[in-house]
Amino acid sequence: MTHLPNSLQGRDITYLLHPVTNARAHERTGPLVITRGEGVHVFDDSGKDYIEGLAGLWSVALGFSEKRLVEAAIRQLHQLPYMHLFASKGHEPSILLAEKLVQMTPKGLDRVHFTNSGSEANDTVIKMVWFYNNAIGRPEKKKFIGRIKGYHGITIAAGSLTGIPANHKGFDLPLDFARHVSTPHYWRFGHEGETEDQYSDRLAAELEEMILTEGPDTVAAFIGEPLMGAGGVIVPPRGYWPKIQAVCRKYDVLIVADEVINGFGRTGKMFACETYGIEPDILVLSKQITSSYQPLAAVVFSDAIYQGIADGSETLGTFGHGYTTSGHPVATAVGLECISIIEERDLVSNAARMGRILREGLARYKDHPMVGEVRGEGLIAAVEFVSDKATKAGFQPVGLAAQAVMAACQHHGLILRVSGEAVCFCPPLIITEDEIRELLHRFDLAMTDAFAQIAAV
Template sequence: MNNKTCALANVDVDSVLHPYTDARQHQQLGPLMIERGEGIYVYDTDGKEYIEAMSGLWSVALGFSEERLVKAAETQLRTLPFYHIFNHKAHAPSTKLARKLLDLAPVPMSKVFFTNSGSEANDTIVKLIWYRNNALGKPQKKKLISRLNAYHGVTVMSASLTGLPNNHRGFDLPLPQVLHVSCPHYYRYGNPGETQEQYADRLAQELEALILTEGPDTIAAFFGEPLMGAGGVLVPPRTYWQKIQAVCRKYDILLIADEVICGFGRTGAMFGCDTFDIYPDAMLLSKQLSSSYQPIAAVLINEKIYEPIADQSHQIGTLGHGLTATGHPVAAAVSLENIRIIQEDNLVGRAADLGALLMEKLSCFSDHPLVGEVRGQGLISAVELVADKATKARFSMPGKVGSYLAQRAQHHGIITRNIGDAIAFCPPLITTEAEIQKIVDRFQWALSDTERWYCSK
């Protein structure tokens, strides 16, 4: 165990099975113990400062010390710390939040169902889609299409929708109802001489071919993040979403927009659907919904989905789905205050401006021998490292160089995330111009360290 964890006499650092962690390696290295946060910074138990350039997990829009959110939670805890919304019960925070989300939605939505996480939101919409299709007398219309490199969560169904191999290996996933098509990464998968529009045509044709092979009457929905986050910050090629939507409409396939990372300003608009002109039948929201000060997520569904569900619940006598903390009053109150701050401080516009600045500064590394692509939209970006710029060749051991750079970045006081060999940036929406420069400077130091290490091998 490392010195830091040994010094924590009153903390049992071996008691937790950590997500997305090599458990055996963790036994040797121990954790980085984060003690407190202030603005966009977090501090470990030795007092060392880090810029949290990933907003925790793509989620802390307002930083780590927003007093208005703390006060909203405290006020609600003193008023009504918990109540459920089962069996015709309700309370003001969840009701007000639902109304606010319906008002904000980029396309008409009818109802909101609350969950505790994006994974549960994805599971919930699948159950609702199946419930709806049974109500419509279409019991065979149950298959779901997602994409390779997609991230939709880690529960059994949401992990199946996820298109990352390590979310499937060892878990007997994906479930057979889930199909995957190619991810829309033009830099990596576009053919030589192929324009972005032609690449989008090819992906739409691939989707249509899969639908026809499986049978349109068996396909219930297409799931997609407007911009793919955990798969590498993959920005869709021009015309991609227009063409994908056209295929879905042609074959009466519901379009589900997973806005868990993109929502509430991350892409420089309130939602990724606004940014990429997407017209979904359902939207899944979480993360920046509460700036992760409280666990909460939301499923927004349109009338097309809602009406058959309402009829079916009436026939059965209940909608047999719900969670103890569905619409939790404290989480809802914090989310309402979080949205107020985002709107009052124009943080959506700020994300667009700061995102352009971050992209401008990161693009200065485009000529670096280890940098293949700099990409992003709004205040979410990535720098992909490659072994050979001319051929876009990956490193012989994928992820090792990216992991080394992330470690050096942490050494220099910036927490990023390597997704394989792509280094992701997703700083809080409250980040300043000066702090953007700090992020870029510290990344440059880490990149220089990585180049020296790589060239010395």
Template sequence: MDSHTPSTDLHDLDRRYFLHPFTALAEHERNGPLVMVKGEGVWLEDTSGRRYIDSMAGLWCVNVGYGRREIADTLHAQAMRLPYYHSFSSMATDTPILLAEKLIKLSPVPMSKVFFGNSGSDANDTQVKLVWYYNNARGLPQKKKIIARNRGYHGVTMVATGLTGLPGMHAGFDLPLPFIRHTTAPHRLWQAEPGQSDAAFVARLAADLESLILAEGPDTVAAMIMEPVMGAGGVIVPPPGYYAAMQAVLDKYDVLLIADEVICGFGRLGTQFGSEKMGMRPDLMTVAKGITSAYVPLSACIISEKIWQGLLLGGEKYGAFAHGYTYSAHPLAAAVALTNLQIIEDEGLVAQAGARGELMHRLLRDAFADHPAVGEIRGVGLMGAVEFVALRDPATPFDPSLKVAARIARAALEEGLITRALPQGDSISFSPPFVISEDEVVEMVARARRAVDKVFTQLHAEGHWKG
């Protein structure tokens, strides 16, 4: 990019030529973008020179922070040595081989092989293809349905969008596809009965899953996909005992577990993987985002020996494994991932994410627990959310037309803070880079509280909230 291009020209060019993802298109047509041009640590800078704390690490992904010289040097060196070669037909390059070894050794449960893609979305599509191929190979051609959870987020390709349990992402796209089913989200605020214990709530969630499998026919249900902590659907942390109860149901009916570790993987929860933190035992794991801290696109499907043996059996029936992408196992992306994971290890950033997360959650409770419109403060590790309600008791949501969380996110920008209004309900989220300092955590939460106060003062003045 020409660094001397005036910001007004960039805004005009954007409106004329750029179709933005997850954007209110007509509003964008009127108002244009906020253009970022520089990042360092947890800070971003726009075309006007204004600086922002990025409390979302981009989209839950820039874990080692912006401006890492080590990664830039890796990109340059690898591009000069070997910028690309494919991995079809038994061809290989060195960095993906080394990365695959590292991922298997890091995995929280025994795993066997790694398939590389480009995004979490395409990786979750690949997982479904692998599950289908596995069941075809073992003579179970009817066992194809995939269960996900309401409010879960798994991507935006055709299959991944359908797996995502957010209806707004299905509208207008003729999704989900007919083999996908959804079960109850483990969200106490809206799904648990008043006064219901965690144990009783978990038992009901497991019963909901079992009822769904029985209604569909166990011989037709192939797998279930779950994020350890649900991200875009609300930073929802399941209650204790949830995954053990769900696993028991899956085991009973020979249903595979896919752990979507796209957000949680590589330290976000204060452990290497969310599956480790939450006690999951996946047959397949999806990783992306934090594998490179988003410096370049990369994803991976990590599969167990059981799945690998099914693929080998399939090869005997169907010939060569006919799946892959031009950019599968891209040597440049793999080189960046190796450097990124080394930074995380050398700087102790997994433990730091846990420690900064404890501070963040304490400060969020201190800042928001007394606010009469806060229904819940939740999260684990360096991943949190605050949800706003019209009434606390009983919990009553705001009229969606008020777009309370979106207004707070806009007000936060005025305070020099990037947060995110999550797509269902009125929650704002926090998922900063692991390198955030204690002082920056304090400032992040203070700016969020100022934004919230500003919006609720406005809502009160408009007669939408009594306070």
């Protein structure tokens, strides 16, 4: 496709390096330029509308035109456009949001530290845990255990916790402090005749074996998304989290629940820790906290961890960590307003209701000859494609079918995201039943086109 040099597409190709993109392929095709948004729809520069079926990047809870968030930002820009939190400075929006998060998150989480993104938040978690263990006299207890296909960000340290090869290759990651255990995907990795509970037992035993092999005195924390997002919307098998949690408690390993995607209603509960019975020591939040209208993330953590960090800061003279825009007043003001809207409009219940309709609609593809699994929880779902239903073998090259479906979806006005051989759904929490039906209609058109194309090859 040829773009005029002075067009937006041409200037994009000339000047921008896009994240998570094949740069050479992008040079050939150019960008899809989005110019505006309205509710669950976005519009390109030709005026074509798309249902944003992934809420941006799993994040635009309130859709693309929520005036109250814009007004909250403007009010704060007029009153106090910026102030940092370094050296005992404070401001009302961050103080009130920290209080609100402690009040609404699971019991036992008593303190908040703000960052700008989930990646920064997970980097901060690593540093906090290292600082804490140093302060309480456990300098060897520094390793983190994540999971294959887990996603925790792309900075050097957080990218090491991530378990997705594309985020490691070429970057010399992961760093040595990070370890990874198996993906908790029963449909894909359960043994023949093995129940979900037995599969969960096996994964808990694997974690325990890794802790013992590494040495319990060296393992600081286990980190996991309650429901795995970017790895393909992988729903944990029955009994998984209680069994993983029991192993962590046995060996004094902290539990870090990464709810950057899950939090604020995505799984049909306010937090996925409620959905799966997790009692974390640290909770990581971002994305839907502001509906992505402002960059913001939060680390919410136990008083025990705070007391260790506070003692360490007294000994050393400071807790020497933070960002220029940690707890930015405009971002935290928008966060407060976003949470108010989610609560006032009962969007968590809406997510549960609309999620059932979405998953029921997708379930009709279970008998499709090239569909292996339809899965999800709340208002997040995935359809995974196979070349052989009996063996669950994927396509070659990996992503052949999913990429074809995603391209066909875009043609029919639906934006989704691919993970391996799965296409993922995560529409805004505000979506209505009629909009779910239209999303499913556009997906059906795309499935017909994509598999006719694949069959013809």
